[in-house]
Amino acid sequence: MERLAPGKVNLGLSLLGRRKDGYHELHTLFAALSFGDRVVVEPIPEGIAFQGRYGRRNLAYRAAEAYLERAGWPGGVRIVLEKELPEGAGLGGGSSDAAQVLLALKALYPAEVDLMALALSLGADVPFFLMGGVAEARGVGERLEPKALPPLPVVVYGPGLRLPTPLVYREVKPHDFAPELPVEAILEALAQGEEPPYWNSLEGPAFRLHPELREVKARLKALGLYGVLMSGSGSAFFGFARDLEHAKEVVALLRRTGYARYGTIGGAHGAP
Numbered sequence: 001m002e003r004l005a006p007g008k009v010n011l012g013l014s015l016l017g018r019r020k021d022g023y024h025e026l027h028t029l030f031a032a033l034s035f036g037d038r039v040v041v042e043p044i045p046e047g048i049a050f051q052g053r054y055g056r057r058n059l060a061y062r063a064a065e066a067y068l069e070r071a072g073w074p075g076g077v078r079i080v081l082e083k084e085l086p087e088g089a090g091l092g093g094g095s096s097d098a099a100q101v102l103l104a105l106k107a108l109y110p111a112e113v114d115l116m117a118l119a120l121s122l123g124a125d126v127p128f129f130l131m132g133g134v135a136e137a138r139g140v141g142e143r144l145e146p147k148a149l150p151p152l153p154v155v156v157y158g159p160g161l162r163l164p165t166p167l168v169y170r171e172v173k174p175h176d177f178a179p180e181l182p183v184e185a186i187l188e189a190l191a192q193g194e195e196p197p198y199w200n201s202l203e204g205p206a207f208r209l210h211p212e213l214r215e216v217k218a219r220l221k222a223l224g225l226y227g228v229l230m231s232g233s234g235s236a237f238f239g240f241a242r243d244l245e246h247a248k249e250v251v252a253l254l255r256r257t258g259y260a261r262y263g264t265i266g267g268a269h270g271a272p
């Protein structure tokens with residue numbers, strides 16, 4: 001069984017405050033990309049045969065172990081992971097891989113396992129990838145409400161700077177907190193091809209850690225993209241092109257200095 005593990009961007013991310021458990025209360029709009037990693041999952045008599053980086057520490061491996069343990073080891077699994085998404089870029093690569101392994105194992109070995117709870121134990125971003133599409137998220141990212149968007153041509157650019165999520169969150173200061181996102185206004189603007197009224201509260205901390213990221217954002221705007229924003233905890237950015245031709249031109253230019261791809265968000269899941 002081969003599955004696409006799509007990347008994601010955050011169409012706005014607002015940090016509302018710090019929770020007692022040390023995590024941050026956030027309000028965000030997740031949007032799955034039309035491209036991502038490739039995960040092959042096949043049944044084997046027993047154990048976990050894994051081909052991918054980090055071995056047992058890989059989120060995809062940990063997802064398999066967690067599911068099979070809760071399902072009582074009904075059998076084993078071979079996982080082959082082919083990465084497309086840059087790591088530590090804020091595109092949710094590891095989280096998406098883990099979610100696809102959970103979905104594949106639920107199909108291979110059906111069992112009374114609460115996938116959402118299991119996903120959340122693997123990471124705050126993992127629950128979203130169980131549903132994909134576009135979703136408003138609250139909490140640490142586990143309280144999800146599906147939203148609809150027409151297909152939009154998006155350009156993703158990673159400047160090749162690894163920015164570990166915990167580091168960025170640790171850099172958050174009280175003045176980085178912000179109000180809730182105007183979700184309906186954001187969706188409306190994007191559907192109309194207009195500049196969306198969103199922000200990413202993690203840009204402040206990320207730019208304090210790596211000031212050169214300001215230039216990256218300015219460069220994407222200078223290339224005519226709109227809605228330019230850092231995705232999640234970065235260091236990848238995304239922006240919307242006027243059309244597919246424009247997206248191709250921009251990617252051809254950006255490819256010289258980092259990871260650049262175009263694709264779409266929205267559409268598949270019940271677009272209006």
Ligand SMILES: C[C@@](CO)(OP(=O)(O)O)[C@H](O)COP(=O)(O)OP(=O)(O)OC[C@H]1O[C@@H](n2ccc(N)nc2=O)[C@H](O)[C@@H]1O
Pocket residue numbers: 010013022023024025026028089090091092093095122123124125126139140141165166169231232233234
């Ligand atoms: C920033 C976001 C935005 O979508 O995504 P990425 O940039 O990682 O893709 C997420 O909040 C990341 O989710 P995820 O990458 O799963 O984070 P986890 O592994 O669960 O947590 C890593 C660390 O980030 C911090 N963390 C994470 C989520 C959250 N709401 N508050 C936090 O403070 C915690 O310090 C935690 O130890």
Ligand SMILES: Nc1ncnc2c1ncn2[C@@H]1O[C@H](COP(=O)(O)OP(=O)(O)O)[C@@H](O)[C@H]1O
Pocket residue numbers: 054057058059060081086087088089090091092093094095097098163165232233234
């Ligand atoms: N399947 C995986 N893909 C990518 N990174 C992984 C994976 N499993 C574990 N990791 C570790 O998790 C870190 C964050 O991975 P990733 O999800 O790509 O970043 P982000 O959460 O910023 O999108 C990586 O730097 C790597 O050390």
